[in-house]
Amino acid sequence: MKRFLLAAAFFAVLVLLWDAAFRAKIWSPVLLPSPWQVATYLKGVAVDGTLAKATLITMRRLLLGYFIGLVVGLPLGLLTARWKLFRDTIGTMALGLQTLPSVCWVPLALLWFGQAEAAMLFVVVMGTLWSVIIATETGVRNVPPIYPRAALTMGSKRLHIWLTVILPAALPFIVSGMKQGWAFAWRSLMAAEIFVTILTGFGLGQLLHYGRELNAMEQVIGIMVVIIVIGLLADKIFFSPIEKFLHRRWGTSQA
Amino acid sequence: MHRAVRRSTAKEELQPIAPSKLAIEEVSKTFQSASGTVLALDRVSLNVAEGEFVCLVGASGCGKTTLLNIIAGLEKPDSGSVLADGKPVIGPGRERLVMFQEPALFPWLTVFGNVLFPLKLKPNLTHKDRRDVAKYYLELVGLSRFERANIHELSGGMKQRVSLARALAPNPRVLLMDEPFAALDALTREQLYGDIQEIWKARRKTIVFVTHNVREAACLGDRVLLFAPHPGRIKEEFTVKLPRPRDINSVDLAAHATRITKALKDLGRADDAATK
Numbered sequence: 398m399k400r401f402l403l404a405a406a407f408f409a410v411l412v413l414l415w416d417a418a419f420r421a422k423i424w425s426p427v428l429l430p431s432p433w434q435v436a437t438y439l440k441g442v443a444v445d446g447t448l449a450k451a452t453l454i455t456m457r458r459l460l461l462g463y464f465i466g467l468v469v470g471l472p473l474g475l476l477t478a479r480w481k482l483f484r485d486t487i488g489t490m491a492l493g494l495q496t497l498p499s500v501c502w503v504p505l506a507l508l509w510f511g512q513a514e515a516a517m518l519f520v521v522v523m524g525t526l527w528s529v530i531i532a533t534e535t536g537v538r539n540v541p542p543i544y545p546r547a548a549l550t551m552g553s554k555r556l557h558i559w560l561t562v563i564l565p566a567a568l569p570f571i572v573s574g575m576k577q578g579w580a581f582a583w584r585s586l587m588a589a590e591i592f593v594t595i596l597t598g599f600g601l602g603q604l605l606h607y608g609r610e611l612n613a614m615e616q617v618i619g620i621m622v623v624i625i626v627i628g629l630l631a632d633k634i635f636f637s638p639i640e641k642f643l644h645r646r647w648g649t650s651q652a
Numbered sequence: 653m654h655r656a657v658r659r660s661t662a663k664e665e666l667q668p669i670a671p672s673k674l675a676i677e678e679v680s681k682t683f684q685s686a687s688g689t690v691l692a693l694d695r696v697s698l699n700v701a702e703g704e705f706v707c708l709v710g711a712s713g714c715g716k717t718t719l720l721n722i723i724a725g726l727e728k729p730d731s732g733s734v735l736a737d738g739k740p741v742i743g744p745g746r747e748r749l750v751m752f753q754e755p756a757l758f759p760w761l762t763v764f765g766n767v768l769f770p771l772k773l774k775p776n777l778t779h780k781d782r783r784d785v786a787k788y789y790l791e792l793v794g795l796s797r798f799e800r801a802n803i804h805e806l807s808g809g810m811k812q813r814v815s816l817a818r819a820l821a822p823n824p825r826v827l828l829m830d831e832p833f834a835a836l837d838a839l840t841r842e843q844l845y846g847d848i849q850e851i852w853k854a855r856r857k858t859i860v861f862v863t864h865n866v867r868e869a870a871c872l873g874d875r876v877l878l879f880a881p882h883p884g885r886i887k888e889e890f891t892v893k894l895p896r897p898r899d900i901n902s903v904d905l906a907a908h909a910t911r912i913t914k915a916l917k918d919l920g921r922a923d924d925a926a927t928k
């Protein structure tokens with residue numbers, strides 16, 4: 398409770414500082430709207446359903462792309478960890494492509510898929526896939542060999558060892574890879590939505606983009622706040638509990 | 653063909669099982685290293701009787717762990733064979749469980765989950781039976797209170813106790829122990845010497861125990877086999893006929909240990925002379 402109050406007080410102070418800067422008229426109100434203008438805008442789009450609709454569209458793209466990235470990336474990561482052939486080929490490719498900022502996929506996706514959902518999806522998958530592959534590979538290769546050896550003596554065989562020993566043993570790495578993949582997917586989707594207008598749905602990135610076109614700074618900042626809040630919630634609701642569990646079980650660090 | 657599947661119960665599962673007889677015949681093993689081919693084991697032969705407690709002693713790198721791994725089926729010999737009850741060992745299996753120097757417990761499972769792990773691999777047991785068996789062995793090693801604990805919350809000695817419970821749980825015929833107490837403090841070790849002798853008596857296992865601690869070997873073994881390095885081979889054999897349970901600090905034991913230590917030292921000198 399005390400921690401929550403402290404955090405709340407911190408953010409309240411931030412908003413007050415922002416408000417003070419607005420009142421001091423250091424910048425034109427066109428460039429820096431007041432917190433209340435932003436709040437009013439958010440209330441407006443929340444009431445008329447624009448915000449919910451845009452959030453839904455964005456989340457659908459994100460989750461679908463992320464899910465595909467995981468489903469493809471996990472097995473590929475296992476393959477690269479297990480066989481040299483895959484490590485030298487897919488592993489090297491993943492390593493190279495992971496260094497490519499995912500926004501760089503946007504021009505290619507546009508030319509290949511046109512202004513369509515497929516382009517968005519492609520960019521998100523490219524953002525997720527490589528870090529999931531690499532994290533899974535790293536995780537598996539860091540499993541102490543004594544674990545599978547011990548399992549072998551207890552009568553565990555190939556597939557059983559992979560499922561009940563190597564995968565769980567690699568879990569801390571895999572989860573941190575999933576988290577990184579999530580962050581990359583989120584970033585690349587926002588970049589794609591800002592650059593690409595598509596007719597099948599307006600996401601948060603597009604709202605942000607039109608905020609700029611209309612010179613509506615309260616919209617720009619408002620949507621940025623929404624994006625930040627979604628990122629925070631994803632972390633607190635999804636990743637945080639998993640990481641806490643891992644820390645408790647493995648005894649790595651006490652959060 | 654129809655065959656009735658017979659479920660064994662927890663009670664049956666907990667009955668002591670007949671220990672194995674091991675026959676190691678002319679086992680050789682070489683390794684490739686940076687400095688060339690190393691002969692880790694040179695035609696080693698050894699018979700272990702049912703329910704016998706045999707200790708392998710020697711300097712590190714003399715091949716005793718390699719021999720243990722070959723008996724376990726984790727490694728294949730270049731030549732020679734290992735027979736357990738007359739049947740050749742072709743791979744690892746739960747008849748011959750290994751207790752490693754590091755506890756090798758799975759950190760993603762609780763203490764209870766770890767002991768349950770080998771039992772889940774045993775067919776024909778109900779879920780409840782498996783849990784009963786796991787509980788029995790945790791009780792046996794005195795860790796019932798910690799079944800919900802995470803592995804990292806245990807001390808080194810407790811970890812090895814869990815490891816022992818996990819190795820005993822599927823009721824193996826042979827227990828292979830690779831310096832299981834080497835990383836523990838002296839006090840914990842002494843307790844475990846008592847425990848292991850008691851459990852060995854109660855559960856009737858054939859035990860092959862690898863150590864570099866001569867006193868430990870004299871305390872635990874019916875027979876102590878002295879390993880010589882370069883190439884790895886069994887050099888001498890000592891029979892320890894002392895009543896059990898043995899106390900590591902007893903004077904009678906010290907006499908045996910001194911005898912073995914002297915042989916070990918002579919070996920070391922001979923080896924030094926040979927390599928010069």
